[in-house]
Amino acid sequence: MTVAKDIAKEIEGVLISIPYVIGNDIIKTDAKVVVIIFPVYMWGIPLIIERFIKNFEDINDKYVYAIATHGGMPGVAINILEKVIESCKGKLSAGFTVNMPGNYVPKYGSFPEEKQKELFDNWDKKVKIIAEYIKINKQGKKENNNMIVNLLFSNLIYNHSSKNIAKMDKNFWIDEKCNKCGICQKICPV
Incomplete structure (x- = not known):
């Protein structure tokens, strides 16, 4: 959510939640970007991103970033999205x-605070670069891993x-450490 809010602020754009519109048969916007x-x-x-793209009207008339x-x-996420x-x-x-x-967190826990700060500081710099691309409708850059990583792991x-992604949350459970705040339920789009 931080990334979306920061980009929207930089480009003076409007945030639209994908889970909010995904139920529509056709997704429309007058925006060119x-x-x-x-x-x-x-x-x-x-x-959910693939379903969103497939319901998007006139995507061929948009600058899509x-x-x-x-x-x-990141694997080949950008390549996969491009193909869709x-x-x-x-x-x-x-x-x-x-x-x-x-x-x-089941796999590797949370990052140490100093590592989190470093990642957020890097994002603060990168948001400006990405925003400039978007503001001038610049095209071309597609960030991915190297070809070997893409071939062996990603694809x-x-x-x-x-x-099997839709079935994977079946193994999610709570225990006595859960305070039942409901945040996970509110923010999970599926």
Whole structure:
């Protein structure tokens, strides 16, 4: 959410929540520029992002930018998104990746505060660069991992695992440490 708010502020844009509009059969906007911000899932894109793109009207008439946030490696998330957009007759103008504190705490816990500060400081610099791209409709940049990482991990893992993403939350549970605040339920789009 930080990335989306910061970009919207820099480009004087309007935030639209994907979960809020995903139920619409057709997603419309008069904006000429669309910025899609999403977290990387298994070195790819969340399935809700694919559904969003496929319901987007006139994506071929838009400058489309992508920002993928990741805690580890971004993998081929930008490439996958680009293929989905192209399958809907659109074009990805540019795609960026932003390393942020990871949120998959079962795997690696939370990042130390000094590491989090470093990542946020890096984001504060990068937001200006991305905003300049968007403001002048600059095209071309597509950030990803190197080809070997993409081939070995991203394509294999994402292609074989993405169909199971919807089932993965079945293993999520709470214990006595949960204070039942409901934040996880409110912010999870699925």
